[in-house]
Amino acid sequence: MPEFAKRMKTMEKSAKVIRNLFGAMSDPDLISLGGGAPATEALPVEAVREILNDIMQRETRGQEVLQYGSVMGLKDLREVVVHNLLRPVGIEADLDEIMIINGGLEAMNLICQLYIEPGDVILVESPTFVQSVEIFEMFEARCIGVAMDERGMDLEDLKNKIDRYSPKMIYVIPTFQNPSGRTLSLDRREALAAIGSERDIVILEDDPYRDIRYSGETLPPIKTFDQTGHTILANSFSKIFSPGSRLGYIYASKNVMDRLFDAKTATNSHTGIMPQMVCAEFFKRGYYESHHKMICDLYRERRDTMVAAIDEYFPEGTRRVYPHGGLFTWVELPGGINTTDLLEEAVSNPLVKVAFVAGEGFFVGGDGKGSNAMRISFGSVPPDRIIEGIKRLGRLIEAKLSHPEAER
């Protein structure tokens, strides 16, 4: 066979991280604090059942579900984005500035189609979401990490790296970031939008967790501060409705949308109609509000349980993020423990059997950063299992700290 294209080589490292991730998640014996999936109990099965039943009762509606649809997405669902999701956070969007896509991740692919040439630099948070990095690398971009602190991306480091690398794009997950759980502060949001405009850089704001907040104050999206169209907002219905429906959206100015129309056409024509129609009805019937409250209550309890368990069972010197929302916390271990080794033991040792995601994979530099860090997910595991999992992990870590010679 002919050789694979260069991009398939470029993306190999991140692709391997992701394949390992999928592999680890599929062992049913584990307490998996690894995956990023929503809780099964947080999926609106009953509402979807009712809506589907109503839709398919009507012949013309049923035909609409099964026939070709619009590249931009179902009008009803784009209205939901404008009225139910963007207006409440202070954005007045036009319908033709919204495109419905096949899951939030497709935004990264489509925006790269629009802007990224091989060799272009994309600045990303350090750590960042490895699946987005995989996409950036498939487009042969060079990803450079920008330091973070508790308030998100460090703007001094950002400015230095802009001067040094002349990036085409800055990729940021501002709210309850994956993997760190951190949130970009208000002043930095405003500053980041201005940097995009002033330095002529695309700010790709990926905000899938913003609507699952359990404490603290809601912050406006970076996009609300954008005066020039440099910020593009990508979001997902995976965490607030259903990931299996593969629904997300892009909000961008009209001139960007015109080209997104072409890129989406040349990717898969349009997003499936059935999930779009169900999701639109879910909002239009007013089911979202009570569902949203239910899932936030569910996740808040798990977040609180997780944080308390880490504080109780992990050794002194452990640092962890207190996430005000989302599905993850980020833990840094003391004593030079390597979390990649720890994970291998945690998964294979029959006395532990707990999965998490080792920190290293989330750093683009590959310079050993994050070797003592771990992303721990609390979303899809019931509270008693969270406590049990953290307790077992804590014991394993303590054992390694007191017998460091046993480490490989």
Place this chain on the structure above:
Amino acid sequence: MPEFAKRMKTMEKSAKVIRNLFGAMSDPDLISLGGGAPATEALPVEAVREILNDIMQRETRGQEVLQYGSVMGLKDLREVVVHNLLRPVGIEADLDEIMIINGGLEAMNLICQLYIEPGDVILVESPTFVQSVEIFEMFEARCIGVAMDERGMDLEDLKNKIDRYSPKMIYVIPTFQNPSGRTLSLDRREALAAIGSERDIVILEDDPYRDIRYSGETLPPIKTFDQTGHTILANSFSKIFSPGSRLGYIYASKNVMDRLFDAKTATNSHTGIMPQMVCAEFFKRGYYESHHKMICDLYRERRDTMVAAIDEYFPEGTRRVYPHGGLFTWVELPGGINTTDLLEEAVSNPLVKVAFVAGEGFFVGGDGKGSNAMRISFGSVPPDRIIEGIKRLGRLIEAKLSHPEAER
């Protein structure tokens, strides 16, 4: 804003053709012989209603529908591909050689991710499917047309162009081709597979119409003759089940699949679960067989009506393809009539109001080929409207032939 990537410029011409196509199709006053959509009556609304109802009754099934799924696609639907679609045409595939994708077109995008570097040559049939060309151009491939005759791609011209251009890939729609309605003959299928192997070229076989045949003898896919894995088979559920469900599949050897896993992950993670599950059940419950017979009967009548109407109402010297299946016929008009001009008049003249697709857009050379040709679709229009549409078009063509001075 930063400049768009070069690929967005490369794809501009084909993107424009497609945008015009979508525009023309959306005028409800027209008799549209333009679009490629299946007939509304050919959509299995009742079966889908029943299946959805059953699926969502069961809590765990409902959760499965709404939760994240596998990159490769739902196992049930991959089994359907292996047992119900490939085995009957002589292919024994393994489950892990099948990936479910978001509509047939996504195959072209994913295969380009795997193989195409900017500047690579892709040989295509002349004429060919403009949406695939748009994808190839987004990947900055150079598309070169290969002559066709009534038996499909001309292998002599193909060999000459292989020698001259050293293509990376040959793209072929072997059965009831879009736009020409022609079918690649058996001997050429075998030869094409051998050429791929011998010359180390990917043969991308796009076969979405193969299962809607109304007359003539079924032919095996090119893939059945492939000894080396150079042929990759792409197919769609759009014509046999539902286009709005956005379902298709790729059948390729395991080493190709491993990289497709990465490319699919980096495009949109996986295909939506709801339509996959419904489609799998549609086959597993045995509904496909009677549905298939129903739609073939429906389309056969329309094909016969269309062909007879063209023979009756179009002027002497008209050449048309007799399609044994699919949704299109291809017509070449006499007397130097330009079909792009004809279309403009046919759509805007209140005495005509008929749409088709002008031939030029289907040729990659842009050398005026196809200027007297038109793709006429018979799939989505009832027989009486087909006759009326062709009659009106025939009158307009006759008028232009007898008053050539009125042409611009």
